Amino acid sequence: MDEEVKVSIEGIPYQVSISARDHRWLADEPTDINGGDTGPNPGELLLSSLGSCTAITLTMYAARKKWPVEKIDIDLRFDSAAKPDPATTVIECLVRISGNLDEAQRKRLMEIAHACPVHKLLTNPVIINTKED
Known part of the structure; x- marks a missing residue:
């Protein structure tokens, strides 16, 4: 990136x-x-990055496989009640895929949802080098 x-x-x-x-x-x-x-506020922008990347990744994958995906809706939110500790952020991501897909295709698409670049970025260590110019 x-x-x-x-x-x-x-x-x-x-x-x-x-x-x-x-x-x-x-x-x-x-x-x-x-x-x-x-x-949108900064948190909403972050959630929108994850949601749009997930939707685009799923759409690209389904197109490559020629799977009949008609629509993808994704709802995202921060879930402070589910935090296991103060340093952990929990994001709930509800994916709804419309189309005539079998169970194996749906399962594979959910695996692919976790492979979008922004999901990978957010679930791996991130180093932010902040300095004054």
């Missing part, structure tokens, strides 16, 4: 401008913590 994302904040409390390649979007915090709610 050699992607690069640029983030900046200026003027509007908690509203962050994000860019990657030729795309631009916002992140913000909800109004109950003094944000403007003009975009």
